[in-house]
Amino acid sequence: MSIPRFRTSINDYLEGLPEPVLIRLYYSPATCLAIFRLLPAMAQLFIMTMLFNDKPLAATDLNGWVQDGSSTKQYEALEKLRGMHLIKESQGTLSLQKTFRAGLRNALTGGDHNDSFGIPCNTEDKHRVDIKFLDEHANNQWELILHFMVGTDTGKVPNNGVLSLLRHSGLMEGSTPSNMRITNAGFQFLLQDVNAQIWTLLLQYLNMSEDLQMDAVEVLHFLFMLGSLELGQDYSLVALSPTQKIMLDDLRDYGVVYQRKSSSRRFYPTRLATTLTSDTGALLTAAASMDSAISQKELETGFVILETNFKVYAYTDSPLQIAVLNLFVQLKSRFVNMVAGQISRESVRKALSNGITADQIIAYLTVHAHPQMRKSIPLLPPTVVDQIRLWQLEMERMKIVEGYLYSDFSSKNEYDIIAGYAHDLGVMAWEKSNKRMFFVTKEGNQQIVDFVRRKVHGGA
Amino acid sequence: MPRAVKGVLVECDPSIKALIISLDSKNHNIVLADLDDEHLVIEERMVEYVKRELDSQLAENTFKPAELDDIRRK
Numbered sequence: 001m002s003i004p005r006f007r008t009s010i011n012d013y014l015e016g017l018p019e020p021v022l023i024r025l026y027y028s029p030a031t032c033l034a035i036f037r038l039l040p041a042m043a044q045l046f047i048m049t050m051l052f053n054d055k056p057l058a059a060t061d062l063n064g065w066v067q068d069g070s071s072t073k074q075y076e077a078l079e080k081l082r083g084m085h086l087i088k089e090s091q092g093t094l095s096l097q098k099t100f101r102a103g104l105r106n107a108l109t110g111g112d113h114n115d116s117f118g119i120p121c122n123t124e125d126k127h128r129v130d131i132k133f134l135d136e137h138a139n140n141q142w143e144l145i146l147h148f149m150v151g152t153d154t155g156k157v158p159n160n161g162v163l164s165l166l167r168h169s170g171l172m173e174g175s176t177p178s179n180m181r182i183t184n185a186g187f188q189f190l191l192q193d194v195n196a197q198i199w200t201l202l203l204q205y206l207n208m209s210e211d212l213q214m215d216a217v218e219v220l221h222f223l224f225m226l227g228s229l230e231l232g233q234d235y236s237l238v239a240l241s242p243t244q245k246i247m248l249d250d251l252r253d254y255g256v257v258y259q260r261k262s263s264s265r266r267f268y269p270t271r272l273a274t275t276l277t278s279d280t281g282a283l284l285t286a287a288a289s290m291d292s293a294i295s296q297k298e299l300e301t302g303f304v305i306l307e308t309n310f311k312v313y314a315y316t317d318s319p320l321q322i323a324v325l326n327l328f329v330q331l332k333s334r335f336v337n338m339v340a341g342q343i344s345r346e347s348v349r350k351a352l353s354n355g356i357t358a359d360q361i362i363a364y365l366t367v368h369a370h371p372q373m374r375k376s377i378p379l380l381p382p383t384v385v386d387q388i389r390l391w392q393l394e395m396e397r398m399k400i401v402e403g404y405l406y407s408d409f410s411s412k413n414e415y416d417i418i419a420g421y422a423h424d425l426g427v428m429a430w431e432k433s434n435k436r437m438f439f440v441t442k443e444g445n446q447q448i449v450d451f452v453r454r455k456v457h458g459g460a
Numbered sequence: 461m462p463r464a465v466k467g468v469l470v471e472c473d474p475s476i477k478a479l480i481i482s483l484d485s486k487n488h489n490i491v492l493a494d495l496d497d498e499h500l501v502i503e504e505r506m507v508e509y510v511k512r513e514l515d516s517q518l519a520e521n522t523f524k525p526a527e528l529d530d531i532r533r534k
Binding site: 344345346394397398399400401402403404405406407408409410414415418429430432437439445449452456 | 461462463464465466467468469470471472473476492493495496499501504507510511514518522524
């Protein structure tokens with residue numbers, strides 16, 4: 001579920017860009033391919049039908065591709081395409097944006113010689129690293145950041161660049177590395193899966209880069225290029241622009257790429273980079289058929305067993321995962337390869353008051369469920385899931401609205417006029433016409449006061 | 461001219477409303493108006509106090525398995 005949510009964020013960002021910027025983006029075939037992958041299936045179908053067809057397509061021809069009853073999907077797909085300026089419409093015909101069409105054709109047929117997919121190094125690397133090393137490196141760098149957020153004492157603190165990113169994104173607050181504290185948004189961030197977390201940080205980086213005078217288009221080009229690189233292959237820095245070289249330094253800190261030292265002329269993408277825009281390797285699902293598409297690393301991340309008596313057994317010794325579990329589980333005992341605890345009312349309420357929602361807790365438990373749990377359907381015991389939701393409802397027994405109570409109207413007519421006005425403004429929170437009282441919100445009160453004064457002065 | 465009183469509208473179910481009214485019966489400084497079965501207007505400054513008292517009263521009536529273990533150990 002996180003990838004669709006993530007797609008909406010990067011999509012929102014892309015849709016927010018003005019048309020000339022988007023057209024500059026489409027010059028790079030790798031970007032076109034990455035954007036194509038981010039689109040919903042029906043939009044992809046439409047693009048493919050128009051891709052190699054030089055003449056414009058009549059809008060009604062598209063109806064032939066759509067099943068009866070899926071017209072909302074068709075409408076949504078077209079809206080998305082319009083939002084990203086991918087199609088041009090004139091007199092009932094549609095055609096693909098020229099630059100995008102050329103870029104995507106290039107990406108698919110490998111036509112023009114271009115650097116947007118990254119230039120692999122053709123010289124031998126004296127200090128060659130293998131995939132296992134890259135995975136470990138990525139894991140360590142990423143966990144360093146997460147540990148810092150959770151506050152476990154590892155003694156190592158991430159670089160200033162990372163710290164300022166955490167501050168800007170609202171995940172942590174504080175001025176010096178020693179007094180930085182995690183925020184509610186930070187807690188929610190911790191419970192997301194890795195891919196969603198990376199995209200959150202990268203989108204923040206994108207926002208920050210505009211302030212730092214870095215060209216957003218080049219930043220995006222580089223990000224989408226990373227998504228198409230091959231794991232285990234080293235790439236040369238020759239194709240990168242100065243902006244992108246600066247990015248490379250920052251991305252090293254997040255563990256997205258590996259560079260032996262900053263003067264190296266080559267870099268290796270890690271798994272965090274290569275899974276940026278792909279479907280697989282991102283989320284675990286309970287369906288057995290997905291297991292084959294999931295890489296070995298992801299299978300190992302399922303380690304939590306949740307029983308119907310609310311007891312939790314987590315087969316992990318990673319301090320980070322134990323710290324995250326501690327957010328909502330009351331951990332009772334710790335062994336060499338496992339921690340055990342219980343989900344209790346206290347522990348869930350503590351999490352809820354820190355800003356974590358019941359849905360996030362349930363999503364976390366689902367994503368990190370031990371392979372043994374997949375034998376039962378549904379995955380998590382319904383008793384526990386329902387009870388976590390009930391505990392959240394318990395916290396919300398009172399609904400509070402600040403505002404003003406109006407009473408003592410001299411006549412029914414007066415009441416009707418003022419209540420009607422409040423109703424039309426949409427600021428009425430509660431009313432009882434037979435008692436001639438109503439309650440308006442704090443924000444709307446000023447307008448009601450002005451209206452009443454005008455009426456009184458107008459002598460109505 | 462109608463009268464406007466500044467306060468906080470509370471929307472809740474009847475049992476919670478009864479709890480708030482009983483809290484109010486001691487000092488009469490919480491509830492400003494009793495509107496109907498599910499709505500009350502209370503004093504703005506007392507909102508946090510009401511929430512805390514509500515929490516503690518509801519918590520009193522819940523069973524905590526952890527306490528049971530501690531009691532057994534003693």
